[in-house]
């Protein structure tokens with residue numbers, strides 16, 4: 001059998017995630033190219049769920065285009081499950097997220113879910129988080145201050161650009177991407193950076209970690225459980 005492409009692996013885990021959607025319950029939906037595969041698959045279940053809570057404008061548009069109702073998180077409260085991708089995931093279910101700039105809303109929806117199911121191709125599984133540039137959502141007036149704080153930790157932080165100007169998130173903020181950090185204690189790191197003035201959310205998901213990861217491998221979908 002030929003090795004599957006990354007896109008095929010994403011399709012595989014997007015479809016496998018349907019097994020975790022609870023009929024009759026609203027599902028939390030993340031953001032990104034892997035989640036887009038899940039959203040496509042979810043359309044086949046749309047008559048069996050009331051709808052979704054979405055973590056981005058992009059996912060909301062995709063869900064609605066497929067006829068899946070999208071609810072405001074404030075109207076819904078606790079969710080049975082949240083399905084989302086990751087930029088990196090380690091052997092404990094801790095993740096780096098935000099490559100698509102949706103980290104803050106993702107963390108909010110994840111915090112409402114009893115179970116976080118991460119869907120990812122095998123390239124995302126790492127021994128230690130930190131090789132992927134760590135996204136941090138920051139209030140625009142604080143970006144240079146946050147860049148200096150990361151430099152003091154030995155990291156190199158840059159404001160993410162889009163079309164030559166700072167990218168603006170769904171929340172009207174900017175993203176700082178940080179390289180050069182090895183995140184050996186993700187729980188402590190997440191708590192610390194989230195307290196820096198001007199930081200909206202750091203893209204370390206340790207307090208909102210995954211309970212399950214559906215990993216797309218050339219041998220099929222591997223299920224990793226973390227709790």
Ligand SMILES: O=C[C@H](O)[C@H](O)[C@H](O)COP(=O)(O)O
Nearest residue numbers: 032033034085098099100102
């Ligand atoms: O902001 C985006 C999210 O955190 C995504 O879940 C993450 O970047 C993974 O995206 P993809 O499935 O496109 O690799």
